[in-house]
Amino acid sequence: MALRTAAVPVSSTRRFRLPRDAALGYLLLAPAAFLLILLVAYPFLTAVVMSMQKKLIGQAAAPFIGLDNYIVLLSDPTFWIVVRNVLVFAGVSVAFKLMIGTAVALALNESMPARGLVRSIMILPWALPTLVAVLIWVWMYSDVGGVINHVLMGTGLVERPVLFLSDPVLAMVSVIVVNVWRGFPFFTITLLAGLQSVGSEQYDAAKVDGAGIFARFRHVTLPGLGPVMAVVTLLSTIFTLNDFAIIWLLTKGGPGNATDVLSTLTYKVAIRGLELGKGVAVSVVMLPLLIVLIVLLTRFVNKREEAG
16 A cells, blocks of 8 residues: 655745845846946936927927827938938948958058057047047048148149038048048957967968968958957947937038938937927937847857857
8 A cells, every 4th residue: 555645835935935146146136237227228218208208398398299209200301311321321331440440450460560559550540539530530621721632632633622521422421431430440459359369370271271361361360250350340330320429520410411310310300409309219210220239249249158
């Protein structure tokens, strides 16, 4: 005859009690979680709510209007011009920063005289305050006494000053040039650090196998730099999409809306137009693209950590 053992009841308080290590972990994470809620979640939710209000600067009343701000925004042709500008500005800028940054990093990774000095000089565009750097370019682009026009006219390439910041196409090219000049050192420094992790024995083995310079770059350098290159490209894309200072100081989004991006349009609508709710809606529209980029970056980093 089988003996039956009575089930011992487990108290509910004991059943759901956290292990001591887990409780300590949550306790240590609490300050960071509080800061994230205070500095990220609360401002984000406030912005979303404000984008659904008819909030005007100087008026206390802010009636709830739902998605009206977004409907008006999406039906405005100017908004779609700005979206096109953002894609052109960010896409072309990041592509050139990646190419120039990679080329300079490869050059600085080789032995050369005064390599340390050259590396320091490469950081200057990135290290200079934005205001100082952009004002220098404003002077260089000027049609009156600007150094670029002075050189072009002095060499006979043009007969009259080129209006770099007044022509719609040239204005976009001009802001892209400044953004690339200011941003490529970020790629150079990061990729140069990545090149240090590629062992010289891999290049030696490739040389023994008869691989030329382009074959070594394709089969040794690119695989070694791939993870770093992906991360820095995604980060630079996020930074470029949010760039305001360079465009505003150079062209203020002009001529017309030729160089307006979402950040400058937000300022014009919210501050100059006094429509704070609608201006916040402009910035919130950019959020899905930023979320996609952040998710891609997070997944890529997690996969690299798991593989490592």
